[in-house]
Amino acid sequence: xxxxxxxxxxxxxxxxxxxxxxxxxxxxxxxxxxxxxxxxxxxxxxxxxxxxxxxxxxxxxxxxxxxxxxxxxxxxxxxxxxxxxxxxxxxxxxxxxxxxxxxxxxxxxxxxxxxxxxxxxxxxxxxxxxxxxxxxxxxxxxxxxxxxxxxxxxxxxxxxxxxxxxxxxxxxxxxxxxxxxxxxxxxxxxxxxxxxxxxxxxxxxxxxxxxxxxxxxxxxxxxxxxxxxxxxxxxxxxxxxxx
Numbered sequence: 001x002x003x004x005x006x007x008x009x010x011x012x013x014x015x016x017x018x019x020x021x022x023x024x025x026x027x028x029x030x031x032x033x034x035x036x037x038x039x040x041x042x043x044x045x046x047x048x049x050x051x052x053x054x055x056x057x058x059x060x061x062x063x064x065x066x067x068x069x070x071x072x073x074x075x076x077x078x079x080x081x082x083x084x085x086x087x088x089x090x091x092x093x094x095x096x097x098x099x100x101x102x103x104x105x106x107x108x109x110x111x112x113x114x115x116x117x118x119x120x121x122x123x124x125x126x127x128x129x130x131x132x133x134x135x136x137x138x139x140x141x142x143x144x145x146x147x148x149x150x151x152x153x154x155x156x157x158x159x160x161x162x163x164x165x166x167x168x169x170x171x172x173x174x175x176x177x178x179x180x181x182x183x184x185x186x187x188x189x190x191x192x193x194x195x196x197x198x199x200x201x202x203x204x205x206x207x208x209x210x211x212x213x214x215x216x217x218x219x220x221x222x223x224x225x226x227x228x229x230x231x232x233x234x235x236x237x238x239x240x241x242x243x
Contacts, residue, residue, distance in 0.1 A: 081223040083223075085221055086217050089105070090194055092187040093184075096181055097165040097179070097181070098162060098166065104191060112214060113238075115209065117151075117152055117209045118205060119152050120154050120159065121154065121168040126206075129207070129225060130209070136228035138178065141232070145175055146176070146177055148177055154182045154188065155188060162182060165182055195210065211235050
């Protein structure tokens with residue numbers, strides 16, 4: 001059960017953490033600085049207002065010709081929006097980062113709690129932050145990270161082959177509990193639509209993290225740049241609710 005995980009946020013956990021290599025400071029961002037900046041994100045934004053801002057940013061991106069203007073604006077926003085959802089997920093054929101055939105159902109078929117996000121390896125703004133956050137969650141949990149399943153699904157399957165995902169996982173020092181998944185464009189789009197994160201172009205994707213308690217059907221959807229500490233807090237709260 002999720003509730004058995006020790007959420008070590010004290011000095012001992014921090015002492016075990018190692019800094020990410022400089023290669024992870026993509027897009028001119030410092031992951032350590034980003035982590036500290038996230039610590040003050042305590043207030044939730046109104047979901048409807050957040051979506052309205054995203055639509056405005058989409059238009060600004062199209063008008064200005066800067067593909068990542070939307071993402072840079074998102075990273076300046078404070079707080080995140082949380083909501084519960086029961087998604088109807090299709091059982092689609094996919095590939096893991098070793099080229100092994102899998103399915104969405106198989107990837108999610110576990111007694112462990114699941115943390116899931118969507119990334120693509122050539123992204124230089126939001127994705128490195130999301131991946132650095134997962135890395136920090138992994139580090140903060142220490143040995144207890146083996147009791148969690150972490151999944152990152154690419155939204156750029158044409159570029160992100162299993163080998164590309166494997167190299168990306170190595171850069172972020174992903175442990176064995178952290179899986180990276182790709183597939184055909186048709187199936188990856190279907191997965192995005194099932195989680196209601198499909199925005200047409202990969203450059204329009206939003207920072208969203210999904211949490212699911214052990215064998216639960218409901219997902220906690222976190223919209224915004226949440227820190228590792230905040231994700232663990234939400235994940236701990238989810239465990240208490242499902243005990």
